[in-house]
Amino acid sequence: MDRLPEEVILHILGFLKVPDIVHLQAVSSRYLALGRDNALWKTECFVDSRAESLRRRNMLLGMQDVRIAELRNAVTALPGPDLTAWDVSQLRGSPQPRASNDPAAEARIQRARAFANWEPGYPDERLDYYDEYVHRHAPVKVAWLDLPKAQASDKEEYREATGCATLDGEDGNVNHLVAPLDDGSICIWDVSNRSTSMAGGRGRLTAQSRPGLLTGTPPDDTEKSHIMMTETGAVESLHEVDINTLQLVSTKTYPWPITALSEAKQTTPLTIGTNWTVHLHDPRDSALTSPPPTTNPELLNPSTTSSHATLAQPGPLSILHDPSPNPSIWLAGRFTSLLHYDRRAFPRLLNTLHSGARIASLSSLPYPLIPQSLDLVRNPETGLSALAVARSSPGTTILAAAEYKGKGSLELYGLPRVQPYQNRQTASASKLLAVAPHGGRIVFSDGDGNLKWVERDGFSHVRTFNINEALPNGSGGGGQEVSGEDASADGIWSSTAGGMPGQGDIVQKITPMHPVFASSTGTGAASGLGERQRQDVNQSNLLLWTGDGRLGVLGFGPGNPLGEDQWREEVGVAAESTEQRAKGDAERQYGMAMRRALERNADEVRFVRGLGMLM
Template sequence: MDRLPEEVVLHIISFLDILDIVNVQSVSHRYLLLGRDNALWKTETFSHSRAEALRRQRHLLNAQDSRLSELRNAFSALPGGDLTPLDVALLRGSPQPRASSDPQAEARTQRHRALVNWEPDYAYEDFDYYEEYIHRHGPISLGWLKDSKHARSETGSQAEATGLATLSESQSERPAKVVAPLADGSISIWDIGPRSAYSSSSRGRLVGQSKRGLLTGRPESDITENHTMMTETGAVESVAVDSTSQKGYFAVQSLLQEVDLTTMQLVSTKQYPFPITALSEANGQSPITVGTNNTVHLYDPRDPAFITTETATSGELIGGSVYSHATLAQPGSLSILHHDSTSSDDSSIWVAGRFTSLLNYDRRFFPRLRGTLHSGARIASMAFSPFNVVARELDLVRNPDASISSLLEARSHPGPTILAAAEYKGKGSLELHNVSSGSSYQNRQTASASKLLSAAPHGGRIVFSDGDGNLKWVEKDGFSYVRTFNIQPPPDAAGDASDYGIWSSTASEMPGQGDIVQKILPLKAAASTASDNRADINQSNLLLWTGDGALGMLGFGYSDALGVDDDWHDAVEARAQTVEQRAKEDAERQYGMAMRRALERNADEVRFVRGLGMMR
């Protein structure tokens, strides 16, 4: 085998199952590289995709007898079915252009069109299909940062997180730490950087913490007041971190607090006339955009004139301030974006929120409004993506007249594209707005039955969260389904449905039950060095901030996303446990869950009878 050319070995490997291909990587360094061949895993990823499954289904339906096709079309047209209009269109199909009289040649042509139409990698992207396959089909693991929610619980303080941001190390773009303000007015920092082989410490550990009341200016003992000040506004984009200067900017009601994250000391305070509802990113090269409930301001920490502790009242604002500001026609800015580094235009500011349009300001002529993009929905969050929005008529599967060259030409134009998580008439709306061309696409049919809270690009997919606690991944087109994960743990298989039915009022009090993801922050994978022939996989994880104030990391694989324990440690511990010990632990766990279900049923019965007025 060592004498065979790589092309021949790859052809042999392509006949193996997925698990066998993974095991081949352990043979030698050569087979490690061959087992992660990008073209090989591109084929495997497409073969297991929903797009290929629909193509095969369509091919089989077209190969049926004409009389069966007429019966199928008549059945799909019956009212009251569970089929969506898209399913009906796919089942009925449309006449595909025949490549030749040879059925096999025609099948190859249609498969090639489906592959080109599905490809998530664009010409200007560096794509790893092995990692993409893991993210699409591998098991999902969710780990929570240590003491992110229950820190200092012994003192009775409310320590849930009220925001989320990442802090990168010097000369590195990959975030290495998580910065979050807590409801007790303090700031905590967690380490999420890759573990070193020379260090026994685990990821997710708490590495920095300030005193309580630092952000509120209240005494540490005033727990109730600190909690009220930190949670009253309810802003999601309330933290901005500048990794270059190691400074953090935190919105607390109408105050903007600048904190030195190295010394955990308050540097400056700036007060605005209205509660702060959104902060832009802080990169040290441009002013921070501050959005209040009714206005939009610029804050430049490099300008000493901006650093002031004097109180700015609404009277001063109405009368005219020395620094310009923009007044919103409708209140409620919730998300602010600056143009990303891939764009030549670095002066654009996008503001969205409870109003139905995306506002575009020019920093050079602020507060002049450069333009707007009408959405019609109320936007909760925005994120930039480098890919372009492709028109629906260029879909090679649903439109037989579309050419491959036209699709590739449309994809060759880079973005940026604004991904918006929104709500439209009570349902979730995933929106893609191309900044350059002005083209847009709104998925308001299949995104979610509840409001979308956050959206972000994740590899070759788009990930977003909704009000039901779901994380959903779709293709770059914004509607092709990939997978779903719910952060709420499912009920135990041994229990009955009544524990989590309409009578269960205690389910929301259980850990993870009724929780939602307010913010998603994708982590960049570490780049490979010159001495390393490959980059580590499974590093493109997602940071999550839930509505319950918990901070977690979502990864892909059988181990914990935070990698708290090493694999060898788990193996040694598993071998050390005897069969009797494992059986005893399993029995104790089942007994505890059974007792919990019994107490929940009893409490539900008491609440039900009280609601009928039969108890006082």
């Protein structure tokens, strides 16, 4: 085998099952490199994708007897106005237009078209399809960060995070997580990735400021700080804090409560959205020079020179910086349009995009949006060359998580030519809260506690995970690693949202630890075996901030997303002994059994109440 060329070995690997390919990687460094071949895992991802299953289904439907096709049509809903001619032909049992009279050649052509149509990567993007396969099929694990315990409390109560932000390294990857707490303090955690030479941050709490730093209250007055940090619409001041010393640098007060902040990276200024205004923050200006808006604000005239823009409707929730081709600002919120500002001529309003939905989160993908008209499967007349030209064209896609008429709406807007796509049918039964690009997929969260991954078309489902299946027993997280397989039964005493929408925790913010950049090296993909030796596989994790103030790292596979270390260096606690772990496991098992009993009793009470037998 060692004398065989790599092409022959890769051909042999194509006949093996996925577990066998994974085991082969442990044989030697050569088989490790061959077992991580990108083309091999790209094919495996496609074979297990929804696109390939639909292709096989359509092929089987085309082989059905005419009488069976007629019976299928009798129970099939009438085609809607958004269906293509190919969809209608499938519903009616008509054969799909064929590219060849040879069945074998026809199957190869259709598979090639489906493969090209599914491919998530772009010509100048280097995706790691081994990681893609892991993210699509491996078990989901969530490790919760340690939150400080509430002072002067006899109970196991922990502080709540009221937001979160990241500090990126020189490579663009996230190294530290920064979060304000409900007691007015700021904490910093080390979430850097592990490698062969470094163990990684493991989510260690590295620094914490004094309580009341952000609220201006005494350190012992945590109750007042809690009210100020958690009450909606109570924050009207922007505080700048030195990360090295955790001391206040400056404070600036705005005329209305602050509802949205943009990212602040390198030379890009911070954009601040209040309930009625939008400001560009200049750290050199410590005074508020613009007067507060009137009680009936209107959009500013583009020719007016002012330091802020006034909104016609209140409630901005998300601000996105678009760096190319011209630096601009996108603003969205409780109003039903996206506002587009020219950053160089602020507050000039370039244009607006009507959505009709209320948008909670904006994100961007530095690649063009492929229109539905270029779908090679639904449009047989579309050629591969047209799709290739669209993929290689420059562009950006804005991702929006929204709510439309009580349901979730995942919206994609292609730039510079506005090409909107709105998934308001299959995204979610509840409002969407956050969205982000994640490798070759898009991930978003909804009001039922679900995290959903879809393909970059915004429609094709990949997988779903409910955050309540990975909640720790305690409220503080405590660095616990919980798997999605540990979900308990549903009930009024349960935090699981699987059976009762609206119950349990939700994910308010999603931050990829490996952001997607337009360059070929910015996606976290490895360029070869040398890169694999420096950085471990499956480091494209997600940072989560939940509605209950928890902070967690979501990863894939059997290991802990924060690392294999089972002890806490920051507090000097050694690893638990076997007896202690057994005792802790027994306590958790007893707690879960008691909770299930209470849940069953609550379900019986709810059932009887539904019959009208209990007042």
